[in-house]
Amino acid sequence: MNYRHAFHAGNFADVLKHVVLSLCLAHLNKKPKPYRVIDTHAGIGVYDLAGNEATRSPEWKDGIARILEADRPAEVDLVLKPYLDIVRAMNDGKALTAYPGSPEIARRLTRKDDRIHLCELHEADAKTLDKRYALDSRIRVERRDGYAAMEGLVPPKEKRGLVIVDPPFEHRDEMAHMAEAIKDALPKWPTGTYIFWRPLKDLWAAERFDTGLAEWLFDEEYATPENVLRVDLWVRDLEAEGKLAGAGVVVVNPPFTLEADLVTVLPWLCDLLKQEAGAGWRVDGALAEEDFEEDGAEL
Template sequence: MNYRHAFHAGNFADVLKHLVLAQCLEHLGDKPKPYRVIDTHAGVGAYDLTGDEARRSPEWMHGIDRLLKADIPQDLRESLDPYLHVVRAMNSGESLTSYPGSPEIAARLARAEDRIHLCELHKDDSVTLDKRYARDARVKVQAMDGYRALPGLVPPREKRGLVMIDPPFEHRDEMAFMAQAAKSALERWPTGTFIFWRPLKDLWAQERFDVGLAEWLIADQGLEGEKLLRADMWVRELKEDGPLAGAGVVVVNPPFKLEERLLKLLPWLTELLAQDEDAGWRLDGCINDDSLMVDEF
């Protein structure tokens, strides 16, 4: 698959990914010490929902638009507020014209003392990204493959922070590339928060990545099981062909309240964004009775 952000901005996959990111950033900001955000596949930072790409594929209408128009239960608002605050701040009135990518969410939630490092290999996108944040002293844009850059970026000087790995999955071996990056970076920075986004498309490769990462972290690196969290959602029946039906994240070293909040949020969010009766969700630690067993990671 080719998951260029501009064509899918604000869809169901973005909603889940970005609300998790916002929750993690809010947690980091609760402590006074500065933190660093590293985004390996940053895109252009924010997206015009009136532009050509979004008009050709208006997936946001079944994602963020539904969420903004929903009557959100009181007990879920705290979980959604950091994310929705950013979206609303970018749009005026009732019309939805702009949507934040991960860099914009980080830039709007980070404090003056925090730092953001954005990697983007695509030449035109990196230029657009650099122009967007040229006047923001907190942000550094690097026109480079994020996988190659990551080992040199961790651990950051601040010793606190988050790595977002959200590739467009243009290459058939993307899961393998992501696994290599995960192993290298986590060996260097085992206490950092890492968010890995994966589409639920090639289900065998996705499960192999999830379980392999979990087994390596727990068995070889001594990570406690509660420091690994998988959150997935699908809005219709999962199929390897056709449009993307499901996606989610694996979070290493998640905020301690994230699992509790997602356990309340995911059933409601899945029902809200469902496109047929086969919609569903899961929240676990990547290893269960049905998990694949892998030889190495």
């Protein structure tokens, strides 16, 4: 698949990814020490929902638009607040025409001493990104392959922060690239938070990535089961033909509050955003207790 962000801005997959990112950044803000955000596939930062791409594929109408129009329970609204505050501020209370990508969410949630490093290989997108953030001294934009950049960018001097890996999945072996990237980066920065987005289209590949990553982390003692969180949302039967039905993230070193927040909000999101029968969600650790038992390992 080729997941160009401009065509899918604000859809259910973006909602899930950006809720997770916002919650991770809000947690980092609880301590005064500065931190760094590294985005390996940054896109253009902000998306025009009235533009050509979003008009041709208005997936945002079944994503962020539904959320803003819905009556949200108080406990759900509290979890979504960091994310929705940004969307509302960008549209200034008017009709929904702008949507934040990960760089814009990072820009708006980080503080004056925090730093952001954005990598984007696509030439036109990198130019757009660089122009957009040229006046913000906290942000560095680099036209570079994000996977290749990761090894040199970690650990950051701030020692705190996160990496978000959100590729367009233009290559059949994208999952392998993601796995190699974390294998190079995590030993150098074992305390960083890593967010890996992947579609739920090739289920075999997603499952292989999830379980393979978890097994490697535990075998190398870079993480324990509570340090790996898998979060998925699907809006119709995953076996159905057609458009992307599901997507999610694997988070390494998630904030300790993240799982509970997502368990609060995901049932409501799933019910609101479902498009057909067969919708669902999950929050787990990628490896179940029986997986450890089969391997003779102990939890």
